[in-house]
Amino acid sequence: MHKALKKYFPVFVFPTLIPFVISFLIPVVMGIYLSFTKFTTVSNATFVGLENYKQLFSSGDNFLHALWFTVRFTVVSTLTVNLFAFALALLLTKGLPGTNFFRTVFFMPNLIGGIVLGYIWQLIINGLLSGLGVDITYSASYGFGGMILLTNWQLIGYMMIIYIAALQNIPREMKEVAAIDGANAWQSLRHITLPLVMPAVTICFFLTLTNSFKMFDQNYALTGGAPGRQTSMLALDIFQTFYGSVGSEGVGQAKAVVFFILVAIMAGVQLYFTRRREVDA
Amino acid sequence: MTHVRGKITTVATIAFLSLLCLLFVLPIFIVLFNSFKGQFFIANAPFALPNTDTFVGLLNYKNGIAKIGFFSAFGYSLLITVLSVFGILLTASMTAWYVTRVRGRGVKALYYALVFSMIVPFQMVMFTMSRVANLLHLENPLGIVVLYIGFGAGMSVFMFSGFVRGIPVALEEAAEIDGCNPIKTFFYVVFPLLKPTAIMIAILNAMWIWNDYLLPYLVIGSQYRTIPVAVQYLQGGYGSRDMGALMAMLILAIIPIIIFYAFSQKSIISGVVAGAVKG
Numbered sequence: 434m435h436k437a438l439k440k441y442f443p444v445f446v447f448p449t450l451i452p453f454v455i456s457f458l459i460p461v462v463m464g465i466y467l468s469f470t471k472f473t474t475v476s477n478a479t480f481v482g483l484e485n486y487k488q489l490f491s492s493g494d495n496f497l498h499a500l501w502f503t504v505r506f507t508v509v510s511t512l513t514v515n516l517f518a519f520a521l522a523l524l525l526t527k528g529l530p531g532t533n534f535f536r537t538v539f540f541m542p543n544l545i546g547g548i549v550l551g552y553i554w555q556l557i558i559n560g561l562l563s564g565l566g567v568d569i570t571y572s573a574s575y576g577f578g579g580m581i582l583l584t585n586w587q588l589i590g591y592m593m594i595i596y597i598a599a600l601q602n603i604p605r606e607m608k609e610v611a612a613i614d615g616a617n618a619w620q621s622l623r624h625i626t627l628p629l630v631m632p633a634v635t636i637c638f639f640l641t642l643t644n645s646f647k648m649f650d651q652n653y654a655l656t657g658g659a660p661g662r663q664t665s666m667l668a669l670d671i672f673q674t675f676y677g678s679v680g681s682e683g684v685g686q687a688k689a690v691v692f693f694i695l696v697a698i699m700a701g702v703q704l705y706f707t708r709r710r711e712v713d714a
Numbered sequence: 715m716t717h718v719r720g721k722i723t724t725v726a727t728i729a730f731l732s733l734l735c736l737l738f739v740l741p742i743f744i745v746l747f748n749s750f751k752g753q754f755f756i757a758n759a760p761f762a763l764p765n766t767d768t769f770v771g772l773l774n775y776k777n778g779i780a781k782i783g784f785f786s787a788f789g790y791s792l793l794i795t796v797l798s799v800f801g802i803l804l805t806a807s808m809t810a811w812y813v814t815r816v817r818g819r820g821v822k823a824l825y826y827a828l829v830f831s832m833i834v835p836f837q838m839v840m841f842t843m844s845r846v847a848n849l850l851h852l853e854n855p856l857g858i859v860v861l862y863i864g865f866g867a868g869m870s871v872f873m874f875s876g877f878v879r880g881i882p883v884a885l886e887e888a889a890e891i892d893g894c895n896p897i898k899t900f901f902y903v904v905f906p907l908l909k910p911t912a913i914m915i916a917i918l919n920a921m922w923i924w925n926d927y928l929l930p931y932l933v934i935g936s937q938y939r940t941i942p943v944a945v946q947y948l949q950g951g952y953g954s955r956d957m958g959a960l961m962a963m964l965i966l967a968i969i970p971i972i973i974f975y976a977f978s979q980k981s982i983i984s985g986v987v988a989g990a991v992k993g
Contacts, residue, residue, distance in 0.1 A: 435815050435817075437895065437896055444808070445808045445811065445900075446809050446824070448805040449805045449863070456843055457865065457867075460839035460845075460846055461839055464838055524730075524731060529728055531732075534735075536983075538738055541975060544974075545971060546927070547927065548942040549942070549945060549964055556961070560744075560761055590738075591986065594987055649837075649927075653946075671840075689840070693835055696835050
């Protein structure tokens with residue numbers, strides 16, 4: 434079979450390979466090259482070496498500010514989302530009536546697209562702030578809080594489902610034995626439940642982390658970076674650099690390369706943790 | 715005594731969860747009742763229910779649908795999502811079978827390139843990809859399907875490969891002895907076995923493509939608007955937008971998702987979990 438299959442390369446691989454080359458491989462290679470050039474359209478690129486990279490790390494550029502904002506946002510959202518999701522999962526694995534219904538409702542916001550989510554929360558947050566006579570564009574901390582609220586609303590249900598699956602895999606006997614040995618609820622959670630759901634914790638942490646770090650749609654619709662570009666996260670900052678003003682495309686592309694390297698590092702760390710866990714188990 | 719206390723805790727927990735549930739759906743209900751209020755009564759008092767002064771019936775829906783061409787946006791979203799999902803299922807499953815069964819350096823390189831593409835953020839290729847798409851005249855609803863097949867390939871081939879490895883090679887060899895060529899073997903033997911995985915991959919891709927904003931905006935946004943692009947289009951300059959139409963369009967954008975969720979809730983949830991654990 435496999436000798437016969439080998440000849441069918443064009444039939445089985447071209448339909449994936451050709452779109453993949455067009456939409457990914459060529460653009461990535463071009464993108465890396467263009468980050469060392471100055472250009473407005475691709476054809477007029479002139480090589481400028483590391484100029485774009487110097488520019489994005491200079492104090493006049495928004496990039497470092499966006500990076501810092503993104504890091505703060507990512508840390509807070511990862512912690513809050515996972516804490517709430519885990520607590521909900523604990524409540525929903527006690528065999529209470531209505532559990533399925535609650536699960537369905539909590540998961541639902543996850544299906545709504547980022548642009549729509551952004552405008553839903555813009556309405557709510559502006560409504561809450563109207564008592565103070567301001568709106569979300571008034572201060573970066575309102576935008577930050579709004580993003581955290583939105584992200585929690587969107588991701589809690591998703592992470593909760595993963596935690597529930599993990600909690601349901603814990604053998605009932607283990608907790609019963611612990612109870613007989615005199616363990617209280619906290620001890621049982623700390624020494625039995627938590628160690629057994631650690632794989633799920635790793636998955637959920639990295640899912641929230643990468644999701645928050647790469648967030649674009651929600652940020653774009655909710656604050657659009659306002660006030661100024663103070664609440665632009667990395668993805669939005671790159672977009673604004675590309676399309677906000679003519680002539681800074683090279684800098685935008687260089688930012689995209691740095692952004693990619695940061696995301697790749699996160700993926701590497703995740704792989705390391707997942708692999709290590711597999712060895713332990 | 716402990717029994718009574720247990721019961722009280724149960725009731726208290728359910729009450730607490732119900733309250734949380736209400737809080738979770740509240741944002742959508744707030745948008746819903748605002749969609750029936752006149753556009754100047756929304757931003758200042760979003761938490762006020764419509765009353766005889768502010769109620770405008772379906773006016774916002776009428777205005778919104780006309781302003782953004784909601785039905786054509788819905789049509790484009792549906793067309794692009796359905797074609798892309800079927801395209802991805804077909805091409806990714808075929809390629810996954812090939813790269814799992816055939817050994818060789820080229821095949822291995824392709825597989826790693828596909829896996830690698832999963833971690834590259836869209837911003838990295840956003841500008842150059844729209845240039846390439848322009849050059850190849852892919853800036854139409856069918857052309858964008860090609861781009862989605864390319865972008866979806868990474869995750870989908872990766873996930874399909876994981877399941878192809880679990881299929882006994884003996885099954886395929888039996889088909890070959892019975893006179894099947896690889897194409898027949900794939901469609902009669904391999905693909906039917908991949909069906910549960912295919913459903914999961916279809917759901918993950920459908921959710922991504924239906925809600926995707928940047929790719930359709932950059933590639934076809936000037937001529938063909940999908941739902942997210944159409945909703946964003948309503949924004950206009952800050953302050954000058956029609957809040958009523960925006961509320962109505964948010965509701966119309968959510969309705970198809972809720973209907974889809976109601977019908978395939980179980981497979982959506984299990985698909986998302988399996989996707990998360992795999993990826």
